[in-house]
Amino acid sequence: MRTREQNKSLTGLILAMCIFGTIGIVRRYIDIPSSLIALFRAVIGTVFLAAILLISKSKPDASEIRRNLPLLILSSISLGFNWILLFESYNYTTVTTATLCYYMAPMIMIIASHFLFGERLNRKKSLCVAVAFVGIVLVSGIIRTGIPRLNEIKGILFGMGAAVLYASTVLLNKKISLSSPIDRTLIQLGLAGMVLLPYTLLTENFADISFTPWNLVLLLIVGIVHTGIPYALYFSSVKNLPSQSVALFSYVDPILAIILSALVLREPVGITEILGAALILGSAYYSEKI
Numbered sequence: 001m002r003t004r005e006q007n008k009s010l011t012g013l014i015l016a017m018c019i020f021g022t023i024g025i026v027r028r029y030i031d032i033p034s035s036l037i038a039l040f041r042a043v044i045g046t047v048f049l050a051a052i053l054l055i056s057k058s059k060p061d062a063s064e065i066r067r068n069l070p071l072l073i074l075s076s077i078s079l080g081f082n083w084i085l086l087f088e089s090y091n092y093t094t095v096t097t098a099t100l101c102y103y104m105a106p107m108i109m110i111i112a113s114h115f116l117f118g119e120r121l122n123r124k125k126s127l128c129v130a131v132a133f134v135g136i137v138l139v140s141g142i143i144r145t146g147i148p149r150l151n152e153i154k155g156i157l158f159g160m161g162a163a164v165l166y167a168s169t170v171l172l173n174k175k176i177s178l179s180s181p182i183d184r185t186l187i188q189l190g191l192a193g194m195v196l197l198p199y200t201l202l203t204e205n206f207a208d209i210s211f212t213p214w215n216l217v218l219l220l221i222v223g224i225v226h227t228g229i230p231y232a233l234y235f236s237s238v239k240n241l242p243s244q245s246v247a248l249f250s251y252v253d254p255i256l257a258i259i260l261s262a263l264v265l266r267e268p269v270g271i272t273e274i275l276g277a278a279l280i281l282g283s284a285y286y287s288e289k290i
């Protein structure tokens with residue numbers, strides 16, 4: 001039986017996942033390199049959260065930050081490069097395939113949490129994970145379209161790499177003991193930006209990049225709507241929920257991403273994808289309610 005605090009955390013987690021589920025679509029319309037998008041995402045998200053703290057007249061707890069600084073740095077590095085690999089994956093393959101690869105992360109989280117945190121992987125959880133995985137395979141459309149062509153392998157590898165980094169970020173955050181979710185997110189985004197800045201300067205030719213008004217508007221949306229707001233919700237939620245529950249409800253993101261890719265990008269969705277979505281949602285509900 002979940003507590004009131006856990007119910008609130010679960011609502012925040014689902015809302016964050018719904019927001020994250022739209023980022024693949026937005027990425028397709030931003031005509032600048034992935035590393036630069038990740039950098040702007042970190043910088044804009046940091047400024048947005050800093051403004052919230054300034055308006056609310058709140059100050060980060062310096063002693064808590066110093067105590068957690070090593071883990072904050074590690075999680076920020078993982079977070080920043082996770083974004084780069086995910087955005088690159090969208091460039092080389094479909095949103096559907098990239099999403100499937102990326103959402104191997106919950107499987108990694110569930111297995112890792114068993115060994116790292118001693119969270120028991122009982123029969124019910126195991127069954128739900130298996131059913132959810134079948135669902136994500138169906139939603140991906142791989143059964144209908146077959147194994148991706150060789151020219152998509154690069155996108156698949158980027159997606160799998162992003163999955164490992166995503167799982168690492170979540171698991172590291174389970175060990176961070178900052179009491180304020182906004183403080184936590186602000187520090188992580190700021191540190192991620194500091195990590196991404198030299199990488200971007202070394203790897204990108206800024207003379208060839210066009211900062212059109214449309215690109216700038218989309219970057220603001222990614223930084224505020226897809227970063228500042230959902231990450232504050234996400235990190236405040238995961239600390240109150242078991243890693244296995246976080247993993248299962250994370251499937252809300254790929255379901256929405258794949259539905260939107262069908263509606264907006266016209267990627268094909270048939271009966272197998274619909275059945276897959278039902279299996280994923282059903283397994284998440286069964287895991288939490290019964």
